Amino acid sequence: xxxxxxxxxxxxxxxxxxxxxxxxxxxxxxxxxxxxxxxxxxxxxxxxxxxxxxxxxxxxxxxxxxxxxxxxxxxxxxxxxxxxxxxxxxxxxxxxxxxxxxxxxxxxxxxxxxxxxxxxxxxxxxxxxxxxxxxxxxxxxxxxxxxxxxxxxxxxxxxxxxxxxxxxxxxxxxxxxxxxxxxxxxxxxxxxxxxxxxxxxxxxxxxxxxxxxxxxxxxxxxxxxxxxxxxxxxxxxxxxxxxxxxxxxxxxxxxxxxxxxxxxxxxxxxxxxxxxxxxxxxxxxxxxxxxxxxxxxxxxxxxxxxxxxxxxxxxxxxxxxxxxxxxxxxxxxxxxxxxxxxxxx
Numbered sequence: 001x002x003x004x005x006x007x008x009x010x011x012x013x014x015x016x017x018x019x020x021x022x023x024x025x026x027x028x029x030x031x032x033x034x035x036x037x038x039x040x041x042x043x044x045x046x047x048x049x050x051x052x053x054x055x056x057x058x059x060x061x062x063x064x065x066x067x068x069x070x071x072x073x074x075x076x077x078x079x080x081x082x083x084x085x086x087x088x089x090x091x092x093x094x095x096x097x098x099x100x101x102x103x104x105x106x107x108x109x110x111x112x113x114x115x116x117x118x119x120x121x122x123x124x125x126x127x128x129x130x131x132x133x134x135x136x137x138x139x140x141x142x143x144x145x146x147x148x149x150x151x152x153x154x155x156x157x158x159x160x161x162x163x164x165x166x167x168x169x170x171x172x173x174x175x176x177x178x179x180x181x182x183x184x185x186x187x188x189x190x191x192x193x194x195x196x197x198x199x200x201x202x203x204x205x206x207x208x209x210x211x212x213x214x215x216x217x218x219x220x221x222x223x224x225x226x227x228x229x230x231x232x233x234x235x236x237x238x239x240x241x242x243x244x245x246x247x248x249x250x251x252x253x254x255x256x257x258x259x260x261x262x263x264x265x266x267x268x269x270x271x272x273x274x275x276x277x278x279x280x281x282x283x284x285x286x287x288x289x290x291x292x293x294x295x296x297x298x299x300x301x302x303x304x305x306x307x308x309x310x311x312x313x314x315x316x317x318x319x320x321x322x323x324x325x326x327x328x329x330x331x332x333x334x335x336x337x338x339x340x341x342x343x344x345x
Contacts, residue, residue, distance in 0.1 A: 001022035001024065002022060002023040002024070002025065002026075002032065002132055002134060003020065003023075004020070004021055004022060004023050004126075004130050004131050004132050005018070005020055005130065005131040005345050006020070006021060006060045006126065006129055006130035006131070006345075007129045007319055007322055007345070008021075008058040008059055008060045008126075008129070009055075009057065009058065009059045009061070010057055010058050011057055012048060012049055012050040012055055012057070015323045016061075016322050016323055019060070021058075021060075021126060021130075023126075023132060023133065023134045024123075024134055025134075026071050026072070027136075028073040028074050028075040028076075029073050029075050029076055029136055029137050029138070030072070030134050031069055031071075031072055031073070031076060031079050031085065031135055031136075031137050031140045032069070032070050032132065032133070033068055033069045033070055033133055033140075034068055034070055034131065034132055034342075035065055035066070035067040035130060035131060035132060035133055035342045036067045036068065036149060036150075036341075036342055037066050037067075037149060037150045037152075037153045037339050037340065037341060038062040038064060038065050038066075038127075038128035038129055038130075038339065038342060039065075039153040039154035039156065039157065039158070039312070039314075039337055039339050039340075040062075040322070040326075040337065040338035040340065041063065041064060041184070042183075042184065042245055042329060043063075043157075043268070044061035044062065044063075044127075045326050045329065045330070046245075047059065047115075047116050048061055052268075052270065056116050056117070056124045059115060059116055059126075060115055060126035060127045060128075060129050060130055061115055061127050061128075062114070062115060062127035062128030062129040062130070062340075063087070063088055063113070063114040063115060063127055064088065064128065064153045064154050064155070064156040064157045064158070064339075065087040065088075065114070065127070065128035065153065065156060066084065066085070066143055066149055066152055066153045066156070067084070067085060067086075067133070067342075068082065068083070068084055068085070069082060069083045069084075069085055070132075072137075073137075076137045077137070078140070079137060079142075083142070084142075084144070084145060085140050085142065085143055086140075086141040086142075086143045086152065086153070086156050086302065087114060087128070087133060087135050087139065087140060087141065088156035088157055088160060088298055089106070089114055089156070089292050090105055090106060090111055090112065090113065090114060090139055090292075090295070091112050091113070091114050091125060091136070091139050092112035092120060092136060092139060093108040093111045093112065094108050094109070094110040097109065097110075099294075103294040103295065103297065104294045105294045105295055106291050106292045106293060106294055107294075112125060113125060114127050115127030115128075128342075129319065130342075130345075131342060131345055138295065139295060141156070141295070141298055141299050141302060143302060144302070144303070144305075144306035146306050146309075147305065147306055147309070147311050148311055150314060150339050151311035151312050151313070151314050152302075152305070152312075153312070153314075154184060154188070154312035154314065154337040154339065155188075155301065155302060155305055155311065155312060156298070157292065158184045158185050158188045158312060158337060159192075159301055159302075159305065159312065160292050160293040160297065160301050161266050161292050161293075162185055162186075162188045162189035162192055162241065162243070162266060163192050163293065163297070163304075164291075164292060164293035164297055164301075165241065165266060165288075165290035166189070166192050166193055166241070168290065169239060169262065169264070171193060171196060171198050171238075171239055172196040172198055173196075173197035173198065174197075174198075175198045175199070175238045175239060176198070176201070176237050176238050176258075177193050177198045177199065177200055177201070177237065177238060177239045177240070178200075178202070178203050178222075178233070178241070178256065179193065179201070179202050179203065179218070180203045180240055180241065180244055180253060181203075181204065181243040181244040181267065182202050182204050182212065182213055182216075182336075183243060183332060183336055184334070184337040185266055185267065186241075186243040186336075187216055187312070187313060187336040189241045189243060190202060190213065190217050190218050191216060191310055193217075193241070194216075194218070194219075195217075195308055195310065199220070200218045200219050200220070201218060201219065201221065201222055201233065201237070202218045202220070202221050202222070203222050203224050203240075203253070204221070204222075204223065205223070205224055205225050206332075207223050209221075212335070216313075230252075233256050234255050234256055235255070235256070235258050235259075236256055236257075236258060237256050237257055237258060237261055238257075238258060238261055238262070239261065239262050239263075240256065240257060240261070240263045240264065241264050241266060242264060242265050242266065243266055244267045244269070245267045245268055245269055245270075246269060247269050247271050248269070250263070250273060250274065250276075250279065250287070251276050251279045254275070254279040254280060254285055254287075255279070257283065257285050258283070259283045259284055259285075260285070260286075261283070261285050261286075262286045262287075263287045263288070264288050265287070265288065265289040265290070266289075266290055266291075273287075275287060312336065312337045312339075313335055313336045314336070314337050314339045315337070315338055316339050316340075317339070317340055317341065318340075318344040319341070319344045319345045320344065322340065325338045
């Protein structure tokens with residue numbers, strides 16, 4: 001077994017604190033790597049607090065993970081010692097279903113999450129707020145040396161969560177796309193939609209974010225609490241990429257879509273949605289969802305980011321600051337993603 005240090009939540013009411021555990025031995029097709037950086041996702045907080053479903057404790061969060069390979073199994077073909085690698089939200093799947101066969105492992109009914117899940121060996125999975133990781137090579141991703149490694153980490157969730165729907169709906173030149181919310185997900189949606197050639201508008205309740213939105217690549221900004229500004233974009237957008245995790249008024253935003261427009265959910269409010277039927281019937285509008293991306297698409301995204309020099313805007317923190325970081329994240333007080341320097345563990 002491989003000794004590992006981590007920060008873990010022992011219960012759904014306890015703060016994160018130091019915890020030691022063991023990773024499995026490196027199997028024939030496994031990759032072992034030291035974790036250099038791990039992004040902090042809002043879903044980490046949802047899960048340690050049991051806000052989505054009962055958790056598996058002790059819980060080591062973290063699924064935006066990058067580091068350097070220290071050991072590979074005898075049958076590993078894709079990686080060698082010294083390579084930079086990443087791991088996102090998944091560490092396994094059934095491999096045989098239709099989704100897996102089409103590179104859509106995120107939709108496999110037996111997908112195994114990077115943490116707060118049970119692996120095929122019957123043991124809990126533990127995430128990236130830790131010193132070392134052991135992952136099958138098929139769920140390990142190649143990371144370019146061209147980019148700031150710490151700023152690459154959030155691409156493994158915030159990046160692919162916004163890249164995937166933009167690619168699926170073929171959003172690009174000629175499209176008017178709104179990004180609802182300018183946080184960890186939203187700022188990446190702006191960067192990608194702009195890079196793909198779409199006209200990008202940020203919808204926000206915070207007037208102070210206008211300059212930031214345009215610096216990130218947005219062409220327009222709408223303060224949604226301003227009635228005149230909100231009215232100016234009624235029936236305007238082809239797509240809305242909704243990154244908001246808090247409850248919000250879907251009728252209000254659906255009114256901003258043109259006929260046949262699509263409202264794409266990537267944020268995950270913990271309460272059921274309320275969507276008045278007339279909001280979608282009157283305009284043949286759609287409400288859709290999208291979850292991360294499969295392994296091939298995630299690698300495609302990482303390669304695209306290396307080519308276009310796209311990374312997340314981050315605030316690097318020490319691991320012992322993580323509970324304060326969660327408090328700040330709840331207040332939206334981060335531009336735009338906390339990343340843990342695992343050297344501080």
